[in-house]
Amino acid sequence: MENKASKRRRSVDCHDDDANNNPIQRKVWVSQKVSDAHDPAKMREVHERTTKMLFEGAAASHAPSVATAPALHEHYHLLGDGSILLRDLHPDAANPCLERLKSRCCQRQTLIHGSCINCSMDLCEECGYSCTECTHFICRSCVTVFDDRPENPLCERCQMFYT
Incomplete structure (x- = not known):
């Protein structure tokens, strides 16, 4: 007779042979919110x-809001030749302080330091214009490329509606 190795039998103490001897255990994490x-x-x-x-x-939305400083284009009008015109002369209005600094666009000492509404390039009063409709600043490059009439410059958005 051959000596055949027998398998170890499972203990019958805990489980019935017909039952699933290896149930899947799951852990569920319940947060405080749940x-x-x-x-x-x-x-x-x-x-x-x-x-x-x-x-x-x-x-809070119906309460009077705290006055925020208006943007430069709301106070000043640029003609493109270095001239600056004031839009309104209200003595009680909060006017932004202007100081002569070296501009990032043309390296001159200028008062206005802004960016073009079309292309986001830096501009100053020497290199920038004000849109005749929305008053935002436009750089000289955009006026040259996109506008036929530099005497009445329009930004890209206003050109869609007013030309």
């Missing part, structure tokens, strides 16, 4: 906080 979602008191507290925040936000 746990609180089933508690009515916690949900009522969240609802009250949310409602309070909404009403505070609505009240």
Whole structure:
């Protein structure tokens, strides 16, 4: 007779032979938020906080807003030859301080330092124009390339509507 090695038998103490001996175990992580979602008191507290925040936000939007400094193009009109015209002469208006600094576009000492609305290039009062419709600043390159009439320069957006 041959001596055949027998397999080790599973213990019958814990499991029945017909049952699944190797069940899949899963771990589920439950956050505090999920746990609180089933508690009515916690949900009522969240609802009250949310409602309070909404009403505070609505009240803040109707309150008088803090005056922000207007952009340069709202105060000054550029003619493209270094001339600067003031748009409004209200003594109580908050006028931005202008100081002579070296410009990034032409390396001159200039007062206006802005960027073109079309191409985002730097400009100054020597190199920039104001759009005749929306008053935003336009660089000399964009006026030369896109506009037929440099005496009434228009930005790219205004050209779509006013030409």
